Amino acid sequence: MKDKLGKVDSSYVPNTGNLIAFKKDDVLIGNIRPYLRKIWIANVDGGTNGDVLVFCIKDDFKNMIIPRFLYKTLSSESFFEYDIKFSKGAKMPRGDKNKIMEYEVPLPSLPVQEYIVSILDKFDALINDISQGLPKEIELRQKQYEYYRERLMDFPRKN
Numbered sequence: 001m002k003d004k005l006g007k008v009d010s011s012y013v014p015n016t017g018n019l020i021a022f023k024k025d026d027v028l029i030g031n032i033r034p035y036l037r038k039i040w041i042a043n044v045d046g047g048t049n050g051d052v053l054v055f056c057i058k059d060d061f062k063n064m065i066i067p068r069f070l071y072k073t074l075s076s077e078s079f080f081e082y083d084i085k086f087s088k089g090a091k092m093p094r095g096d097k098n099k100i101m102e103y104e105v106p107l108p109s110l111p112v113q114e115y116i117v118s119i120l121d122k123f124d125a126l127i128n129d130i131s132q133g134l135p136k137e138i139e140l141r142q143k144q145y146e147y148y149r150e151r152l153m154d155f156p157r158k159n
Contacts (some may be wrong), residue, residue, distance in 0.1 A: 023056075
């Protein structure tokens with residue numbers, strides 16, 4: 001699986017051209033070369049250019065979907081495969097905005113969404129946070145080693 005990269009901080013703010021505003025908890029997806037799988041959930045308010053799609057949850061739907069659940073759904077490999085499938089262009093393909101808007105996002109209950117997000121966050125931490133993941137992996141491998149050592153060294157006793 002390719003890395004799902006997010007945003008890069010910028011110290012330059014253009015004063016001409018189109019700027020698309022985003023708010024904290026909006027999901028931003030790079031629309032150029034969708035195979036790069038660029039996605040980010042905003043932790044601040046800001047602005048971006050037209051090559052980034054901004055997904056915001058409208059007030060009418062805030063009681064139906066959690067922003068982190070939307071982010072987890074859109075950062076899935078199945079979403080990016082869908083996005084790539086319908087992208088247009090060869091050298092610099094772009095996601096098809098109309099097709100992206102047709103992508104079906106499952107809507108389990110809010111408690112189920114929270115549970116799914118918490119489990120996926122734990123997996124992300126174990127995989128991506130070396131301070132958490134590596135010690136846990138070492139502990140698991142040590143237990144595995146001890147188990148197999150005991151099994152291998154458990155010879156039948158002769159009386």
